[in-house]
Amino acid sequence: MKHLIPEFERWKARFPKGFESSLVLPCVRRIQEDRGYVADSDIDGLVEYLGVPRMQIEQVLSYYTQFRRKAIGRWHVQTCRNITCSMRGAERLIDHLAKKLGVAPGETTADGRFTLSTVECLGSCGTAPVVMVNDTYHENMSAGKIDALLDGLE
Amino acid sequence: MPGTQLLMTFPVTATSHSIADYRARGGYATLMKVLETKTPQEVTQEVTLSGILGHGGAAFAAGRKWQVIKLDDGQPHFLCANADEGEPGTFKDRWILEHNPHMLIEGMLIAAYALQVRNAFVYIRGEFDLPFRRLQGAVDEAYAAGLLGEGILGVDFSCDLVVYRGAGSYVCGEASGLLSSIEGKRGYPRNRPPRLTVKGLFQLPTVVNNVETLTNITVILAMGAEAFKKVGTPKSPGTQLVSISGHIARPGVYEVEHGYPLKKFLFEDCGGMMPGAKLKCIIPGGISTKVLTAAEIESVTYDHASFSAAGSSLGSGGMIVIAEGTCMVRLLQVLLRFYHHESCGQCTPCREGMGWMHRIIDRIVAGSGRPGDIDQLYQISRWNDGNTICGMGDAAGYATIGILDKYRDEFEHFITQKRSRLDGNLEVVAHA
Numbered sequence: 001m002k003h004l005i006p007e008f009e010r011w012k013a014r015f016p017k018g019f020e021s022s023l024v025l026p027c028v029r030r031i032q033e034d035r036g037y038v039a040d041s042d043i044d045g046l047v048e049y050l051g052v053p054r055m056q057i058e059q060v061l062s063y064y065t066q067f068r069r070k071a072i073g074r075w076h077v078q079t080c081r082n083i084t085c086s087m088r089g090a091e092r093l094i095d096h097l098a099k100k101l102g103v104a105p106g107e108t109t110a111d112g113r114f115t116l117s118t119v120e121c122l123g124s125c126g127t128a129p130v131v132m133v134n135d136t137y138h139e140n141m142s143a144g145k146i147d148a149l150l151d152g153l154e
Numbered sequence: 155m156p157g158t159q160l161l162m163t164f165p166v167t168a169t170s171h172s173i174a175d176y177r178a179r180g181g182y183a184t185l186m187k188v189l190e191t192k193t194p195q196e197v198t199q200e201v202t203l204s205g206i207l208g209h210g211g212a213a214f215a216a217g218r219k220w221q222v223i224k225l226d227d228g229q230p231h232f233l234c235a236n237a238d239e240g241e242p243g244t245f246k247d248r249w250i251l252e253h254n255p256h257m258l259i260e261g262m263l264i265a266a267y268a269l270q271v272r273n274a275f276v277y278i279r280g281e282f283d284l285p286f287r288r289l290q291g292a293v294d295e296a297y298a299a300g301l302l303g304e305g306i307l308g309v310d311f312s313c314d315l316v317v318y319r320g321a322g323s324y325v326c327g328e329a330s331g332l333l334s335s336i337e338g339k340r341g342y343p344r345n346r347p348p349r350l351t352v353k354g355l356f357q358l359p360t361v362v363n364n365v366e367t368l369t370n371i372t373v374i375l376a377m378g379a380e381a382f383k384k385v386g387t388p389k390s391p392g393t394q395l396v397s398i399s400g401h402i403a404r405p406g407v408y409e410v411e412h413g414y415p416l417k418k419f420l421f422e423d424c425g426g427m428m429p430g431a432k433l434k435c436i437i438p439g440g441i442s443t444k445v446l447t448a449a450e451i452e453s454v455t456y457d458h459a460s461f462s463a464a465g466s467s468l469g470s471g472g473m474i475v476i477a478e479g480t481c482m483v484r485l486l487q488v489l490l491r492f493y494h495h496e497s498c499g500q501c502t503p504c505r506e507g508m509g510w511m512h513r514i515i516d517r518i519v520a521g522s523g524r525p526g527d528i529d530q531l532y533q534i535s536r537w538n539d540g541n542t543i544c545g546m547g548d549a550a551g552y553a554t555i556g557i558l559d560k561y562r563d564e565f566e567h568f569i570t571q572k573r574s575r576l577d578g579n580l581e582v583v584a585h586a
Contacts (some may be wrong), residue, residue, distance in 0.1 A: 006582030014316050016230065018272045019356070025321055028282070033541065056339060063340040063498075066280045083441060083488050084474055084578045085401040094180030094276040120492050121242035122281050125399035125472070126406045146452045 001032050001045040008049070011057045020050045024060055029069055037068045050083050065119070073108040073115035077101075078132040084125035089142070093129050094118060096143045099151070114150070156317060156423045156456075157411025158385045160373045160393050166253050171288055173295040176256035180466035182301060184376040185260050189309050190268060192375075193396045197268035199524060201371060203379035210236055210327075210364030210471040213458055222462050223269045223349035224360050232360040233271040234336065235262055237278040237285070238320055238327035241440035242492060244472030246395035247365040248489030249280070249407040251285035255292035259315065264421050265522060266313045267363055273314050276365075277332050280321040281350075290317050292507065324496035326523065329362040329545045330354075331498070342553065343544035366395055366471075386412030392455040394471045398424055401431045403476035412457040419456060420475065428447075428583045431477035435560070439469020441489050444556030445476075466556070479582040481574045482561040487515045488555065488580070493550040504547035506533045519578070523569035531558060 008027055015022055027050070031042045038061060047054045061067045079085075079094050098104055101114050122129040124138040127139030131146060138149060169175050175180070188197060202217025223231055235258065239247045251257055255558050258276075266274050278286050293315055296302045304312045318336050324414065325331045327343035333355045337343040351509050354360025370392060374382045383391045390412035398420075399405045403425030410419055420433075427433055433448045444466040447455070454460050476485070494512035499505045511534050535551030542548065558565065567575045 004388070016314075016315055021338040024556075025335065026319065027317060052338065059340045060287065060321075060338070060417065063323065064280070068323055073551060081488070082492055083437075084243060086479070086488055087302055087400050087474075087476070089581050091580065099466065106203075119281075120495055123239045123241060124250055124473070125243055125245055128399060132281060138282070140401070146566045 001027075001034075001042045001086050004030055004034060005049060005107045006076075021052050021056070023050055024052060024057060025064075028057070028060060032067060036071050038115065039069075074113055075150070076115050076117065076132075076134055077150070078117045078119045078122075079105075080120070080124070080128070080132075082121040083127075085121075085129040089127040090129040093131070093141060093143060093146065100147065113153070156408055157414045158393065158413075159367060160385065160409075161250070161254065161257070161395065162409040162453060168464060171253050171255055171292065173256055173292065173299060177252075177344045178387065180376075181324050182260055182370055185263050185565050186307055188264050188375050189307060191373045191577050194268045194270060194369050197264060197375065200379045201374060204374045204382045205379075205389075206367065206370055206374060206382070207390065207458065207483050208364055208484060208565070209370070209394065209471065211241065211442075213468065215361060216367055219263075219351060219361060219363070220269060222349065222442055223361060225270050227359070229358055230273070231269050231271050232358060233262060233266050233269060233274040234329075234332065234355070234356045234360060235274075235365050236275040236327065236332055236362055237276050237282070237289075237365045238332060239282070240279055240324045240327045241346065241470045241472055242489075243399060243437060244397055244440050244470040246397040246407050246471050248285050249395060249397075250365050250369050251282070252288050255289045258289075258365055258369045259292060259301070259374050260294050262315065262369040263306070263313060265368060266373055271361075272312060273316070273334055275355075276315065276317045277326070277336060278317060278319055279320050279326075279579065286319060292578040293317060305313055308540070312515055317541035321452075323498070323556070324492075325546060328546065331516045331544065333360060336348065340498070342498060345543050376426065376544065387453050387455075387457045387459070394456065394457070394468060394472045396473055398473045398475065400475040401428050401472075401480070402426075402475040403428055410456045413460075414456045416451050416456050416460075424475075427475070427477055431479075431583050434476050434478045436476065437474040437553075438466050440472040441474070441492070442545075443467050443469035444552055445560060447560055450583070477575055477582045481576040481578050481580065482557055482564045483515070483518060483568045483574060484578050486557050486578055487519050489553055489557075490515045490550070493546070495511070501542040501544075501547065503538045503541045504550075505549065507538050508550060511550070512533055518565065518568050519574075521572035523565075523572070525569065527569060528562065528565050544585075 105118045131138045131141045205214050207213040322343045326335045328343045330344040331341040384532040386392045395412050396410045401497045434446050435447045490512045497504045497508045535554045538547035538551045
């Protein structure tokens with residue numbers, strides 16, 4: 001994570017003095033974007049850089065669903081299964097994806113291309129069902145549309 | 155259009171979120187007028203006079219919250235916009251963040267001036283990517299235009315704004331959980347008192363308002379509290395951005411003037427039910443508000459008093475429309491799975507209770523329901539009520555009780571017959 005410190009320093013300038021602790025979430029997010037997950041050495045580096053207790057970083061990593069300690073597939077397919085999406089076809093869509101990719105939610109395909117997950121409300125109920133692939137929302141999804149989308153990804 | 159429009163007043167185009175377009179619509183003129191002609195106390199007075207209620211779900215009077223801040227206490231004060239928007243069924247703040255972010259920034263600057271805030275934050279949920287990029291883009295534009303930072307518009311007023319991204323936690327939408335998260339910790343809610351306006355972010359006085367509430371501050375100061383109060387009803391001034399979804403023909407975000415007839419909104423503005431569907435019930439404002447049946451909403455109008463008289467509340471404005479043929483047992487299963495997943499685990503009644511309720515409903519849906527299961531769901535819901543630090547435990551209980559009270563027969567059928575009376579359907583009209 002050391003090469004990211006100049007970027008962290010720029011963020012620090014917009015926070016009030018004494019807010020180093022607040023940088024835990026943004027730094028962890030940036031490290032994960034960079035490496036794909038958060039490694040032990042990243043935690044060591046952050047403890048040293050921010051001067052916060054190691055326990056705080058461990059708690060943050062285990063509390064927030066978006067943070068992870070292990071690598072996943074190149075494309076993270078996250079399907080909403082909350083109420084409106086379920087009312088508009090998400091359950092069929094999840095079954096379709098599991099069959100198509102040959103994995104259950106929470107698993108990664110053997111070639112390392114896709115990780116399938118189910119998630120709770122993504123705040124896109126007006127265009128349900130919604131599937132988030134890496135950072136991007138794909139709305140009003142159907143089996144046909146998700147096939148076209150995933151088949152076009154490396 | 156469902157009544158007077160205060161926020162959705164312009165056509166959405168490829169550039170309507172930019173500072174140039176916002177200025178062409180009169181943007182930032184209100185901030186300039188406020189900084190030149192009003193004292194901070196006068197701004198808070200105007201907001202109090204407007205009677206605006208918080209748009210995040212609790213409907214607390216924004217002016218009363220602001221009045222707690224003592225301008226001469228010698229401490230730094232903070233302002234946070236809550237853009238965590240995680241209540242299932244709610245996606246209205248996203249409209250502001252994506253299409254009108256400068257109006258939020260202007261509202262926050264007016265609030266920061268009134269509350270003498272040097273550092274303001276927007277806490278945005280981690281999954282929101284486009285809304286984040288739009289808002290961060292708007293913040294960068296505002297810095298470049300001298301509207302944020304030191305000496306704003308050449309007067310003695312400085313304010314920095316940080317867009318802080320969450321990382322996947324429903325509980326961080328609760329104001330004190332949100333502040334714990336900005337402190338870089340787990341999003342654990344805190345016991346009150348002390349109120350957050352007394353001891354908030356890093357134990358300093360902090361105002362947390364919903365995105366829509368802060369955006370409305372711009373409107374209130376632009377038109378004046380007296381004119382604002384003429385919109386809506388005396389007890390619910392102004393409008394509400396309603397995000398409507400489910401078995402409805404035209405889902406989306408609509409600005410509804412308080413007092414507008416609900417059935418007219420559903421059947422005219424939103425185009426009625428999906429073809430072939432008939433209205434069974436609605437969840438009016440996010441899943442934590444009590445379900446209302448088709449018969450119960452017959453003469454309801456869209457305002458706090460009318461929804462309260464009908465036995466529910468406006469909540470977060472996230473309305474879910476449910477058609478005849480939907481299995482309420484399976485629907486409650488989705489809700490309880492969600493609450494169990496999102497319980498932060500800090501308070502025992504919620505941490506354990508959500509798990510118990512989830513396991514009971516799973517058992518019923520699996521055809522292994524037991525005779526006392528319905529009573530047990532009631533009992534756990536009541537145990538939770540008032541016994542947890544934040545409102546999540548209570549809310550899960552209210553939602554559960556609301557569904558059990560009105561659709562008990564479906565649950566009894568599932569337990570005795572070991573199957574759904576409605577074939578377990580959630581999706582009643584096949585959709586493309």
